[in-house]
């Protein structure tokens with residue numbers, strides 16, 4: 001294992017910010033794994049720290065294939081993590097909206113450039129990240145439609161779903177997007193938690209990465225190979241939104257099979273305690289995403305459902 | 313007349329309201345009336361437009377007979393942000409100027425964005441007033457995407473600003489309010505002036521003078537207007553950026569909107585712990601300082617100034 005400072009930022013009032021990468025194996029730049037880009041992505045940090053520990057053991061056992069190397073960057077934003085902010089500590093910008101970065105630009109552009117210089121020449125790029133809305137997902141590999149995405153390789157993670165959505169203008173500055181246009185096959189892995197550590201879900205994510213690297217011939221690792229991933233397009237999911245605001249009382253969990261008209265949640269009046277709206281499943285299906293905040297606005301996407309026939 | 317453009321329920325006994333005030337001519341809306349829309353407050357920490365909304369309406373009301381078209385004023389596109397001194401939309405961690413054109417069936421911010429676009433579209437001109445952020449002071453200026461140069465520069469010249477910056481297009485900017493409106497044929501000008509969290513009355517008065525000049529050209533105003541000042545118009549290549557090379561406390565040595573020569577000292581980045589100068593900053597070019605750092609604390613990379621050659 002080799003620890004390297006990929007980028008260092010001097011500060012007038014704090015210890016320098018050091019972005020560290022941990023490399024294993026040698027030769028071909030095979031896979032790069034990036035964890036927390038935002039200050040609240042604790043689960044993502046945890047997963048990477050566990051992976052570093054595992055790669056260290058695999059390296060000692062000679063199970064990293066010859067002429068293959070892996071680098072893990074547990075976080076590119078320890079500054080925000082240390083003060084409990086999601087975005088950059090001074091100007092609140094999002095480093096994951098600054099790629100490919102600019103080494104003569106603003107602070108977060110420089111950070112992004114410093115990181116991108118080090119991570120962009122790998123064959124595969126894996127990012128653990130979080131969604132802009134609060135909620136839980138079925139673990140999945142997420143990709144944007146860029147023309148460079150590779151669905152078959154994404155299935156090598158063995159997670160239940162490979163999810164693809166249309167890219168929007170503001171996506172063009174994410175790490176994932178820039179990896180893709182600079183020839184790295186990029187995958188974003190979503191698990192259940194962000195602000196807290198969910199050990200079970202982290203294990204699933206770690207297993208998925210090891211399974212992927214094993215199938216791609218980068219490491220030797222025997223494990224359960226997971227699921228035969230199902231490919232879904234974002235636009236085929238059925239969105240269920242709240243028609244009214246209030247306290248969100250949820251009954252359906254992620255991965256639940258639901259029948260059309262089954263009760264998924266209720267919205268309770270915040271003062272009188274009356275049920276003012278009942279949220280029902282519009283179709284038969286599987287709950288792919290649900291919101292998890294206790295109080296919700298009207299118009300909030302509460303559930304995303306993968307439609308199924310479900311005759312059995 | 314105050315109208316509500318969008319209304320969204322917040323969880324606990326409150327509605328989010330996006331409102332506008334519409335001023336129409338005394339003799340009503342017969343015939344083909346032109347419409348100008350003044351929009352501000354997308355970024356909740358940018359307040360310069362608040363004074364402009366007030367002052368424009370005050371002057372119209374003082375000479376109401378001269379109003380010959382429709383003036384729509386939207387002072388708060390992101391009211392929760394303004395109220396809570398938050399740049400983005402509180403609770404969503406979202407820059408509201410990255411979600412346009414929005415969509416009706418989206419989340420709350422996307423729904424609101426789509427309602428705003430629906431309401432603004434068809435205006436003969438939209439002026440979207442920004443105020444830099446808390447970090448930088450800007451001279452009154454209009455920023456125009458090069459794709460809309462031909463339509464917008466003639467309007468921009470009427471607005472009595474000091475400077476028009478025609479910048480190159482970038483995909484990420486395709487989700488701004490201005491881009492989304494320009495694409496559907498509603499001419500929209502982005503004004504940047506002053507500094508975040510403050511009101512610079514002088515700049516506000518200057519812009520209001522210009523809005524009347526534009527209104528007169530569009531057939532919305534019949535009264536006397538000023539002759540707009542001749543702005544400097546430039547493209548990206550003529551703008552030099554100066555970023556901090558070291559962290560510390562920036563103290564400027566130049567004044568905003570003043571000429572500098574190549575090699576002139578722009579300012580120093582000081583070290584309050586050691587009493588030393590971490591970095592002396594010099595101008596890379598002859599030109600005029602149109603953006604100047606206002607907030608003293610800088611880190612490596614913080615923008616210090618922009619100089620127009």
Ligand SMILES: [Zn+2]
Pocket residue numbers: 354355358442443444
């Ligand atoms: Zn702004």
